Amino acid sequence: MSPILELHGLTCTYGSLTAVDHVDLTVRPGERHALIGPNGAGKSTLFAAVAGTLPASDGRVMFAGRDVTALPEPERARRGLVRTYQHSSLFLDCSVLDNVALAVQRRHRVAYRFDRPARRFRRTGAEALRHLDAVGLAGRAEEKAAALSHGERRQLEVAMVLATGPGLVMFDEPTAGMSAAETERFVTLMGDLPDDLTVLIVEHDLDVVFRLAGHVTVLHLGRVLASGPPERIRADEAVQRAYLGSARTEDVFIDAGESP
Ligand SMILES: Nc1ncnc2c1ncn2[C@@H]1O[C@H](COP(=O)(O)OP(=O)(O)OP(=O)(O)O)[C@@H](O)[C@H]1O
Numbered sequence: 056m057s058p059i060l061e062l063h064g065l066t067c068t069y070g071s072l073t074a075v076d077h078v079d080l081t082v083r084p085g086e087r088h089a090l091i092g093p094n095g096a097g098k099s100t101l102f103a104a105v106a107g108t109l110p111a112s113d114g115r116v117m118f119a120g121r122d123v124t125a126l127p128e129p130e131r132a133r134r135g136l137v138r139t140y141q142h143s144s145l146f147l148d149c150s151v152l153d154n155v156a157l158a159v160q161r162r163h164r165v166a167y168r169f170d171r172p173a174r175r176f177r178r179t180g181a182e183a184l185r186h187l188d189a190v191g192l193a194g195r196a197e198e199k200a201a202a203l204s205h206g207e208r209r210q211l212e213v214a215m216v217l218a219t220g221p222g223l224v225m226f227d228e229p230t231a232g233m234s235a236a237e238t239e240r241f242v243t244l245m246g247d248l249p250d251d252l253t254v255l256i257v258e259h260d261l262d263v264v265f266r267l268a269g270h271v272t273v274l275h276l277g278r279v280l281a282s283g284p285p286e287r288i289r290a291d292e293a294v295q296r297a298y299l300g301s302a303r304t305e306d307v308f309i310d311a312g313e314s315p
């Protein structure tokens with residue numbers, strides 16, 4: 056199957072600092088691909104360059120066979136390449152359902168244009184409710200988004216992303232700040248996403264990574280240190296050496312996840 060995302064020599068600099076350094080990466084359709092590495096490895100920078108919020112200094116981003124390197128974020132999103140943010144972008148004063156309905160409307164602006172308002176409203180609401188159901192929040196539809204817990208807000212963001220009809224979704228540390236129970240719920244939710252949806256996830260919690268990902272890429276100092284199936288990454292000596300000599304890889308990544 057041809058790749059849905061390909062990075063060729065992707066490079067990003069902040070002044071004299073090279074945060075992402077000639078990264079080559081291939082993601083296949085439907086893959087659950089985790090990007091891991093210690094603080095400052097360049098994961099969020101790489102995400103921003105793939106999503107189009109940060110210009111690449113060098114290299115190419117190919118999505119669904121097209122070179123999207125020069126396209127701005129909204130245009131990449133329109134083509135199905137979307138990201139969620141580390142910090143929430145919800146309308147807290149609006150209902151849970153309306154947050155998703157807005158995302159549905161954006162997607163169908165053209166398709167629903169000739170509907171009468173009442174029908175458009177019904178169609179949008181029904182579709183939004185379906186996405187809420189997919190993330191387990193249908194029962195909270197009428198409440199204000201502000202009433203949701205931290206974990207539920209992340210679930211709502213997933214529903215909003217699904218509503219845009221994406222091909223590839225990027226999650227940057229989705230479980231950060233979640234309780235153990237919220238993390239558990241989120242992992243289940245991720246596991247239940249449609250099989251044809253491609254997921255690229257930055258995650259510090261290695262337990263989450265090894266439960267969800269079919270492919271893991273390790274970034275270190277802006278470069279790809281290793282990339283492959285989770286069991287190969289776990290056993291990779293270079294990966295272990297790069298972090299803690301002979302210590303277990305798990306310990307190292309868990310340490311890396313605990314930001315000062
Ligand atoms: N806006 C910025 N301006 C200057 N330097 C930056 C900026 N953002 C990140 N950096 C630097 O670029 C490098 C990569 O940072 P980045 O945030 O991409 O790492 P990360 O792997 O996402 O780390 P974390 O796990 O802490 O989220 C770091 O050295 C960081 O200090």
Ligand SMILES: [Mg+2]
Binds near residue numbers: 098099100
């Ligand atoms: Mg980051």
